[in-house]
Amino acid sequence: MTKEEIVRKLPYTDPFLFVDTITEVSQKHITGEYTFDENLDFYKGHFVNFPITPGVILLECMQQIGLVSLGIYLLRDKDFDLKSNSTVAMVENEARFYKPVFPNEKVTVISDLEYFRFFKLKSKVKMLNEAGEIVCSGVFSGILKPGDAKS
């Protein structure tokens, strides 16, 4: 599976896709990048006169790269399609924030797998800004649910 295929298989689209590219992937590790375009809708409201990327959006970006993209790669030989026959859910995140991310900043997300068992993926994930400073780091986990979200 190529890095481009991973991005294409993500079950998100505009305005909620926060992955531009995957730059490295292996059985234990993934890195990816995203640039927060200044025209993203939430900047109009967070905050008034002071656009700054909401923490929840940073967490979402970290999860899309660090958990979901890695999970897609790990299950590449299995018949799971997050757009049709299975869903994912975030189950835990324990994160600390260190730096703000302003409009037009590019971030790099690095994820190191702790385990992927019984469809639960747990990973240490960090986000760096272009200066290489840690923006946010934490331990995240998500679970894959075969079948659609309501079943």
Next chain:
Amino acid sequence: MSQDIYPKLKEIIKPYLPEDVNPDAISPESHLVTDLNINSTHLVDIVLDVEDAFDITIEDDELDKMETVNASISLIEQKLAMR
């Protein structure tokens, strides 16, 4: 042997109980999901803790053999016997 397993298993389960479930509610007959309200992700945590505590390996397709406390004890016994 199950007499030794039960208290150990109970201690493993306790931290994963939802706040509104009293640890005294755990009994050998308890169904982890329907009786104790443990969610699927914590079920995975319990399995991983069981593996560490008893030094056994539970296969990915054996998760459904741990639905109740009693069933879990049987599976653990079976795994210990196989070692």
